[in-house]
Amino acid sequence: MRPTQTLLGGGGGAPFGRHGNFIGNWGNFGGMKQKGIISYGVAPNRQYPLAGAAHDAIFNTWRRVSAQVLYWAPSMVAGYYLMNWAVERNHYLNSKQGRAEFGGGEE
Structure with a gap:
């Protein structure tokens, strides 16, 4: 009807x-009643957007760094020793002993 x-x-x-x-x-x-309409919600007191962020940041950073360390660490160590040698050599060449040893060759 x-x-x-x-x-x-x-x-x-x-x-x-x-x-x-x-x-x-x-x-x-x-x-x-309408069928097939589903709605979900989360209570405001259950929402915490930074849940576990500090824990994940520490362990995720460790995992990523440990996986990549062999790619960048040798070049960093070599670069450090090369710069250290260059600075020490520069200080020696500009010292009294360095000028006395190598100072006469550039005239």
Whole structure:
């Protein structure tokens, strides 16, 4: 049995749903419960966006550095010793002993 326009609100412009069920006007939804609509939510007191961030930062950083250390550490060590040698050599060449040893060759 179909409801008449009077039972549907009397406006005459109320649309029928996909399967012939009237959902109702805005703010006054009536009719059958809708199926297939699922909504999820998280309570505000359960939301913690930085949960485990410090723990993950420490262990993830350790894992990534330990996997890559053999690619960059040898060049860093070699660069450190090369710069240390160059600084010490520069200090020696600009000292009194260095000028006495190598100072006469550049004239």
